[in-house]
Amino acid sequence: MNKVLEVKNVKKKLGKREIIKGLTFDVNEGEIFGFLGPNGAGKTTTIRMLVDLIHPDSGEIKILGHDVKKDKVKALENVGAVVENPELYKYLSGRENLMQIARVRKIPKAEVQEIIELVGLKDRINDKVKKYSLGMKQRLGLGASLLGNPKLIILDEPTNGLDPSGIMDFREIVRKAAKERGVAVFISSHILSEVQQICDRVAFINNGVIQSVESMDEDFTTETDTLVISTVNDEETLNILNTIDIVKDSFVAEGKITVQIAAGVTPQLVKVLVEKNVEINEVYKKHEKLEQRYMELVEGGAR
Template sequence: MANVLEVKDVYKHLGKREIIKGISFSVKEGEIFGFLGPNGAGKTTTIRMLVGLIAPNKGTISIMGHEIGKEREKALSSVGAVVENPELYTYLSGRENLMQIARIRKIPKGEVDKVVELVKLSDRINDKVKKYSLGMKQRLGLAAALLADPRLLILDEPTNGLDPTGIMEFREIVKHASKERNTAVFISSHILSEVQQLCDTVAFINDGKIQSVESITGGQIKNETETLVLVTREAKNCSEVLKQLDYVYEVSAEENVFTINAKEDSSPEIAATLVEKGIAIKEMYKKHSELEQRYMELVEGGKK
């Protein structure tokens, strides 16, 4: 499956403050990718870069092989987004809102009917938007984002303010849209349960850094990476060796205790390399955890 979105080594600072600190990830077609982290972790800044509102200071963002910095129009023509509260004309009906967009973008009228059905608004589409509940407005915003049949759908905290029924409906519609149209979906959230039940893959972000990217199957994390804890007396040498290994993605250390995020089942190679370099391992073990524990480990544990 082809990558629809590729983010490579992206940095962003606002003034002197570094907000995003070298993030990299990719989203494939038909994949629902969760971007999970607490408020202030850098999620909104990342989304603003993905939709071309602000530019990274370093690194590249490509959509369907087109880099936003160099081929902005081509890259963004493949994107549909629901960012915060969708901009809707409340004095018009739902259908009139969608028809306005269809006219501007030269989208056939038949597409409007298709997306209305997809987001389950057929029975209320001719009512004025001011009569809509928050959940219906979110679904109309989603319909607007899906009108041009985007290859990448970007959703920023899409269920904020929705009641449990609204959340469930929205989740099912997004799943259906992704699978039926083979659309890549990037969804930013701070709600664990939402990501767990909706996404195929989750990236944990905290303090502008991606702590880990992991797969979810049946609501459970399926690790393509593993977290190892390593204790050694030779911290400096150990750190230098670990950072040179391709299959080690992230290393953090507190005195002589290292937490290593590495490729799944790479612990034997890591141990062998360290021994070969003359670094004595006092203790080494693998951490096992589910999404909530991973979140606490990676995000809460990452707070200083």
């Protein structure tokens, strides 16, 4: 698998304080890589170095083999980025915003239209951005970052401020970009639930140090799967779940249904629920072991 982003022994001081203490990791083509840690762990400083807003004191950052410091133009021409609030011209329409970027980067109109459809904005793309919801602005920002078919997308806390529907939509767009376009995606976040639902691998960072890099598929498998299900009628769904043999336990927590089943039977459970006319808004696997690892690695095992 081709390495798109390579970070080797990167260190950075701000003043006399060492913020980043020798980071080493890589992100592959088509991979969604999570950068998980508490606020103040060094995530934003790392992102600023990845896009050459600040320089590392030592170490290397390469994008498709091009050193960001020594060959900035070649390295960054392969990068798109979305931070918490994408910079957009509110007095222009969504299409006009994308066309401004396309003209500068000499991107054909056909590609702009393709991006509009990918991010699900074709019905509102001619509206002024000032009329957009936060979720729509995030979609447009992601669309702008995808123009020119970059090989690396950097997302800094991308779901901040989004409602559950907006988060689901944003997640699906990112997945499509990674799997259909082969884009490497780097997601910085402090939200466990987001990382566990979208990432292929996760780096745990705290105090400027990567504690571990782990695969979501290999290192978080158990004999029992824990699912979180959101439905139109949770109470009715809970009663139905209690009659299904493959369900070991089910209860409501934090406004959603948590279900424990044997590992690997999730498709079977979803099929049964659909057959019983349960209207499902969302279903995902909860990686409880991820929470345990986060506590062990980032918070020393204590809350």
